[in-house]
Amino acid sequence: MSEIHLDLDVLSTLKEVMEDGYPELLDTFLKDSEARLRVLHEARDAEMLSATAHSFKGSSSNMGAIRLAELCGELEQRAKQPSLRGIESLVNEIDSEFAHVRTLCREEREGFHC
Amino acid sequence: MQSSPEPLTILIAEDSAADRLLLSTIVRRQGHQVLTAANGAEAVEVYSQQRPHLVLMDAMMPVMDGFEAAQKIKQLAGDQLVPIIFLTSLTESEGLARCLEAGGDDFLAKPYNQVILAAKIKAMDRLRRLQATVVEQRDQIARHHDYLLNEQRVAKAVFDKIAHSGCLSAPNIRYLQSPYALFNGDLLLAAFNPAGDMHILLGDFTGHGLPAAVGAMPLAEVFYGMTAKGYGLAQILREMNAKLKRILPVDMFCCATLLSMSFQRCTVEVWNGGMPDGYLHDSLSGVRTPLPARHLPLGVLTPQLFDDRTEVHPLSVGDRVFLLSDGVIETSDRDDQPFGVERLQQVFSANREPDRLFEDIQQALRDFRGEARDDFSMVEVRLVAPTQLNPPPPVYSDSGQSSPLDWSVSFEFRAQTLKRFNPMPYLLQLLLEVHGLRAQSGALYNVLSELYSNALEHGVLGLDSSLKRDATGFARYYQERNARLDELGDGHVRVHLHVTPQGDGGRLVIEVEDSGKGFDVAKVLARPLDRDRLSGRGVSLVRQLCHQASWSDDGRNARVEFFWEALS
Numbered sequence: 001m002s003e004i005h006l007d008l009d010v011l012s013t014l015k016e017v018m019e020d021g022y023p024e025l026l027d028t029f030l031k032d033s034e035a036r037l038r039v040l041h042e043a044r045d046a047e048m049l050s051a052t053a054h055s056f057k058g059s060s061s062n063m064g065a066i067r068l069a070e071l072c073g074e075l076e077q078r079a080k081q082p083s084l085r086g087i088e089s090l091v092n093e094i095d096s097e098f099a100h101v102r103t104l105c106r107e108e109r110e111g112f113h114c
Numbered sequence: 115m116q117s118s119p120e121p122l123t124i125l126i127a128e129d130s131a132a133d134r135l136l137l138s139t140i141v142r143r144q145g146h147q148v149l150t151a152a153n154g155a156e157a158v159e160v161y162s163q164q165r166p167h168l169v170l171m172d173a174m175m176p177v178m179d180g181f182e183a184a185q186k187i188k189q190l191a192g193d194q195l196v197p198i199i200f201l202t203s204l205t206e207s208e209g210l211a212r213c214l215e216a217g218g219d220d221f222l223a224k225p226y227n228q229v230i231l232a233a234k235i236k237a238m239d240r241l242r243r244l245q246a247t248v249v250e251q252r253d254q255i256a257r258h259h260d261y262l263l264n265e266q267r268v269a270k271a272v273f274d275k276i277a278h279s280g281c282l283s284a285p286n287i288r289y290l291q292s293p294y295a296l297f298n299g300d301l302l303l304a305a306f307n308p309a310g311d312m313h314i315l316l317g318d319f320t321g322h323g324l325p326a327a328v329g330a331m332p333l334a335e336v337f338y339g340m341t342a343k344g345y346g347l348a349q350i351l352r353e354m355n356a357k358l359k360r361i362l363p364v365d366m367f368c369c370a371t372l373l374s375m376s377f378q379r380c381t382v383e384v385w386n387g388g389m390p391d392g393y394l395h396d397s398l399s400g401v402r403t404p405l406p407a408r409h410l411p412l413g414v415l416t417p418q419l420f421d422d423r424t425e426v427h428p429l430s431v432g433d434r435v436f437l438l439s440d441g442v443i444e445t446s447d448r449d450d451q452p453f454g455v456e457r458l459q460q461v462f463s464a465n466r467e468p469d470r471l472f473e474d475i476q477q478a479l480r481d482f483r484g485e486a487r488d489d490f491s492m493v494e495v496r497l498v499a500p501t502q503l504n505p506p507p508p509v510y511s512d513s514g515q516s517s518p519l520d521w522s523v524s525f526e527f528r529a530q531t532l533k534r535f536n537p538m539p540y541l542l543q544l545l546l547e548v549h550g551l552r553a554q555s556g557a558l559y560n561v562l563s564e565l566y567s568n569a570l571e572h573g574v575l576g577l578d579s580s581l582k583r584d585a586t587g588f589a590r591y592y593q594e595r596n597a598r599l600d601e602l603g604d605g606h607v608r609v610h611l612h613v614t615p616q617g618d619g620g621r622l623v624i625e626v627e628d629s630g631k632g633f634d635v636a637k638v639l640a641r642p643l644d645r646d647r648l649s650g651r652g653v654s655l656v657r658q659l660c661h662q663a664s665w666s667d668d669g670r671n672a673r674v675e676f677f678w679e680a681l682s
Contacts, residue, residue: 058130
C-alpha cells in the first residue's frame with residue numbers, strides 16, 4: 001500500500017494544465033469526493049458500493065491521491081465478494097485517508113494564491 | 115504540448131465532475147472544441163444534436179453506462195467513423211475487452227496522461243478521415259456506376275432499333291441470345307436481299323461493355339444497307355472489314371461468320387473469320403459437316419490483304435446450318451476445364467430430334483457446369499421452299515413523279531473489272547428508278563444475277579456446270595472459279611438495258627452477252643424444268659421468272675423481257 005497521500009509531481013502537472021483553473025479543480029474534487037463518501041456510508045447494496053468505489057478510485061488517481069485510490073480499489077474488489085463482513089472498517093479507513101488528502105488540498109489552494 | 119493539425123469537436127462523457135473538468139481542460143489546451151455530458155443518455159443526446167468528431171467515454175456512468183451509449187452512438191453515426199475512446203480505470207482484461215466489444219476503438223487509462231491522450235486523438239482522427247474518404251469515394255463510384263449503366267441502357271435501346279430492322283423472326287430461323295448479348299460483344303443479324311436470299315451474320319467483338327457494343331452499330335448499318343441494295347457477301351465483307359479496320363482501336367476486332375442462303379438456288383455461301391466451326395446438317399443422312407474458320411476476323415487486315423473468298427455448299431430442303439459463339443465451347447466446369455468441341459460433337463451424335471438441338475446443348479452445358487449460363491449465342495437456319503417465306507417489300511422514299519420511262523444503257527465489263535467488281539447492285543438500283551419495275555425487284559435481281567453469273571462463269575471463265583453434281587463437285591467448281599478468275603487476262607461481259615413505254619405501262623429488255631465459247635442452246639432448253647438437279651438450275655430459273663427468255667449467238671447472248679402495267 002502506497003504512503004503517498006498527494007503526489008507532488010501529479011499536482012505540478014495539473015497546475016500546468018489547469019493554470020488559473022487549478023483552484024476550481026481542487027474544489028470540484030473535494031465536493032465530488034464528499035458526495036461519494038456519503039454514498040459509501042449509506043449504501044446498502046454491494047453493486048452501488050463497488051461502482052462508487054470504482055469512480056472514487058478514478059478521480060483520486062487523477063488528482064495524485066495514490067493511497068486513497070488504492071484503498072478505493074480494495075473496497076471495489078471487497079464489495080464484489082459474497083460476504084460484506086468487515087467492509088465498514090475499510091470505509092472508515094477511506095474516510096480518514098480522505099480527511100488527510102482534504103487538508104493537503106486546502107493547503108495547496110492557499111499556496112496557489114501566493 | 116503539441117496541438118493536432120485540425121481542431122476537432124470532442125465530446126467528453128464522464129460522470130465525475132473533477133475528471134470531466136480536468137479532461138476538458140487538457141483537450142481544450144490541445145486546440146479542440148469540447149462538449150460535455152455527465153451520463154450515457156446525455157452523451158447520446160449531445161452526439162445526435164452536435165455530431166462531434168470524436169468521443170471520450172467513461173465506461174461506468176449512471177443512467178446509461180458507457181457501453182450502451184457507445185453502441186447507440188455508433189448506430190447514429192452510420193457509415194461514418196466516430197472514434198470512441200473509453201476512459202477507464204478498469205484493469206481486468208475482461209473489462210478492457212468489453213470496451214472494444216461495445217464498439218470502442220481505443221481506451222485511455224486513468225490517471226490521464228496528456229501525451230498519450232494527444233497521440234490517441236491524433237491517431238483516431240487519422241482513421242476517422244480515412245473512413246470519410248472511403249465513404250465519399252464509394253458514393254462517387256456508385257454514382258459513376260449508375261451513370262454508366264444508364265449509358266449502356268441508351269446504347270442498347272439505339273442498337274435494338276437498328277438490329278430489329280432485320281428478319282430474325284423469319285420462320286426458318288431459330289436463335290438463342292442473351293438480352294445483354296450486345297455487351298458481351300455478341301451480334302446476330304439477319305436480312306433478306308432483293309432476290310429473296312437471306313444474309314445472316316453471327317459476330318463476336320473483342321471486349322465487354324460499351325467498347326464491345328459500339329463497333330456493332332456501324333457494322334449493322336453496313337450489313338443491312340448493303341444487303342438491301344443487293345450486294346453480294348464478298349463486297350459486304352470487304353466494306354465491313356475496311357470500316358472496322360478504320361474505326362476500331364488496334365487491339366479490337368470482330369470474329370464473324372456470314373451466310374448467304376439462297377432458297378431459289380438451294381445453296382449456302384459461307385465466310386468464317388475466327389469464329390468456332392459452324393455445322394451444315396444434311397437432313398437426310400444426318401451428317402454434320404463442319405464449316406471452319408478460314409479467315410482472320412474482321413477489322414484485322416488492311417483492305418489490300420483482306421480475303422473475301424467464300425465457300426458455296428449445295429443444300430436440300432430441310433438442311434440446316436448451325437452457328438454458335440465461343441461462349442458454348444469455353445463454358446468451364448468447377449475445375450476450369452472447358453466444355454470443348456468434343457463434347458459438342460457428342461451432343462450432336464446423341465441428338466435424335468433436330469428440332470431439339472438447342473435444348474440438348476443447353477442441357478449438356480447445365481450438366482457440365484452445374485448452372486445455367488446465358489452469355490453465348492446460337493443460331494440455326496433451315497433451307498425451305500421460297501414460297502414459305504415472306505420477305506417484306508422494299509421501302510422507297512421518293513414520290514414517283516420522276517420515273518425514267520424511255521431510255522437505254524450499255525455496259526461493258528472487261529477482264530480486270532470482272533475480277534473484283536460485282537455490278538449487280540448498281541444495275542438493280544438503276545432499274546428500280548423505274549417505278550413500274552419495283553414490284554418485281556426480286557425476280558429482276560434473280561434473273562439479272564443469274565444471267566450475269568452464267569455469262570461470267572460458263573461464258574468467260576469456261577466452267578462446266580456439270581461439275582456441280584454433288585457436294586465435292588460443288589467445292590471443286592468454286593475453287594476452279596476463283597483460280598480462273600485470278601488468272602483472267604481478257605474477256606468481257608456486256609449488259610444492255612432498254613426501257614420503253616408500252617400501253618399504259620412499259621417494257622424492259624435485258625441483254626447479256628459474253629466473250630466465251632457459247633453452248634448448245636437447243637440441248638439445254640430441251641431438258642425439262644428440273645428443280646432437283648444441282649446443275650443447270652440457272653437456265654430453268656430464268657425461264658421461270660420472266661417472259662420471253664431467249665438465247666442467240668450460240669448461247670453467248672441471253673435476252674429477257676419484263677413488263678409492267680400502269681401503276682394505280
